[in-house]
Amino acid sequence: MKNEIISKIMEFISTSEFNKLPNTEIKIYDSPLIGFADVNNNLFENYQQKIGPFHMTPQEWFTAEFENSSLSDGTVICWILPFSETILKSNYLEKELPSKEWAQGRFYGEQFNDILRQFAVSLITKMGYRTIAPSLSSHWKRIYSDHIGHASTWSERHAAYAAGLGTFSLTDALITEYGMAMRVGSVITELVLAPSPIPYKGVYDNCLHYNSNRCGACIHRCPAGAISLKGHNKDLCFAYTREKVMPAVNDVYGVTTPSCGLCQTKVPCERSIPKLPKTKVSVTP
Template sequence: MLQIEDTIKTFLSTPENNSLSPHWGFRAFDQPLVGYADGDDPLFTAIKNDIGTFYQTPREAFRQAFPGTSPKHIGVIAWILPHTERTRRAHRSMTDMPSLNWSLARLFGENVNENLRRHVVTALTASGLRALAPTLAPEWTRAQSPRYGFASTWSERHTAFVCGLGTFGLSDGLITAKGKAIRVGSVIADCTVTPTPRPYTHHQEYCLRTHGVDCKACIKRCPAHAITPSGHDKEQCKTYIRGSTRPYVEEQQLGVPVNSCGLCQTGIPCEAGIPKLVQRRLKLSRNQTASCPQ
């Protein structure tokens, strides 16, 4: 099969494909992480059952894009695009509004991500496979989850979670080996992939609070007070972005409205990696499990 990881890295290594803006000579993202999952992994169905019936499994998304087809195998490819140290440093210094770098990465960086999705689909198609990026499909839409409020028919973060790339934090952001200051993308195709091992068993395993640490870093970083020890209030978060940061970006930064915030993704222990304490404890736990007598 096509060497998809090389395809992704080669695309991002080309400066014009990975630019923070058309006018700046800085890249949008550092080296990516890439993970894989079987499209019929039961965890996709468990996520659908948790979020709502509108949520699509990979096979459902594929059938919608290619009606009347039922391939034997569905492969899922997900990637993590880490923000650069330059962007993270600029954003770390902000308190209630996003940095210019972060807003640029939110606008032009997501354009990079969208182009990468299209590039991967094109490469897979050229190799004889049928492929799609669910978030770019015309059928993708927002919906209301009975349990979680506003949601959508496909989640890049949940897909990356299944693909072994990270677990969720208190703020609902995905904590990965490259941290939480990231963007995420994914593609599905009628192919067989070797699933990336998931080195976790809990959906918040990389969060310090799961390990008994009273970390309040993302709580303190949120200007909307939308993060509490109980979790993330998505409506409160959305209200702040739409009412404060979005108009700020339009009026003070880019001249166009952009849903930029992400302050809870920097200035925290999981900004650029899995917290060291979590790494140590997980390693200890796995070593203990491996040494238990049968």
């Protein structure tokens, strides 16, 4: 059953006309990565403790969505949608604002991600198993916490980490086998599937900065000054994309969502997990 789900999701992504920028043949996403996490993985409770009580566990999503139904066993199915080479390279020369292709890829790409979520929910529900997409639920909300800053009631990135798809970076983005220039999606289902193996030991294993002190390319790429050796300042990033980027590009590009992506492009981890150097070298950005 797992192979059937993987096959149908991959086929949907490769054939859907929604996986293109409007009125073009430019593909938004390449072939995905797909991973599976047990709903009882302790990470989900750890997330709630570290992020905040508002961050719901898979069991709490089922209780909220299906009128107090319980979820004793099940699976969180996650996917990584890497941006196509055309969209990624379009952002290379940009220094302050995103390229048209990137901004539209972010806007229409997330619309397609929602369509994919609906497809996955329908697919598994028809197999006889209740399934929900947290990001499409009325219970999904943005939260601002004094403890952690901008957050939400469900984190796609954290779910993907639990499913073995990648580790975090200096920018807070997930570095996956297909890099960090991507979007993430997930569904929660009562269908029990074998969890994916976890190919890492720590939350920052795929980031050159944390493992070699050699990188910091994303620091130089950030026009907002939101990335430093201390990490990612969510408030500065949030303000820049809303106050600088959106007024400058949204009407011109025909989009309504914030975008930037400079820190995800023209960096060593844009398309893969960067190889660690043989010796550690300290570099001050």
